[in-house]
Amino acid sequence: MQIKLSNNFEKNLYIIYEFISKDKLSAAQNFKKELLKTIKALSDFPLKYRKSYYFDDENIRDLIFKGYTIVYEVDFDKKEIFVFHIFNKNLPINIKKENENDSY
Numbered sequence: 522m523q524i525k526l527s528n529n530f531e532k533n534l535y536i537i538y539e540f541i542s543k544d545k546l547s548a549a550q551n552f553k554k555e556l557l558k559t560i561k562a563l564s565d566f567p568l569k570y571r572k573s574y575y576f577d578d579e580n581i582r583d584l585i586f587k588g589y590t591i592v593y594e595v596d597f598d599k600k601e602i603f604v605f606h607i608f609n610k611n612l613p614i615n616i617k618k619e620n621e622n623d624s625y
Contacts, residue, residue: 522564522595527605530591534607537589556586560593563602567595 534553542549563569563584573581573592584591592606 522567522600522602524560524564524602524604526560527603530604530607537607552587556589556591559584559586560591560604563593567602 534556538549538553541552568582570582570584572579573583575581575583575592578594580595580597582593582595584593589607589609591604593602593604595602
């Protein structure tokens with residue numbers, strides 16, 4: 522399956538990266554590297570993580586990674602996984618799906 526990342530996901534990942542790097546650059550680099558590796562692994566088992574708490578749709582899932590929730594949608598017809606949000610699981614949010622951005 523092809524993985525696509527939304528603009529919103531990339532923007533929020535950058536903000537998180539910058540926040541972590543203020544304390545320790547290597548930790549930020551490792552966080553981003555491991556997160557993208559985990560997301561890439563979704564291709565092999567896209568329904569591995571729980572059904573989303575935020576959407577009433579079996580194909581929208583929540584991946585929990587080091588205290589952050591990554592929300593993604595699996596489209597079996599298109600053979601795509603669309604990652605559209607990342608946020609700290611302790612913060613209230615208003616999640617909306619958006620248009621696709623780039624493939625990963």
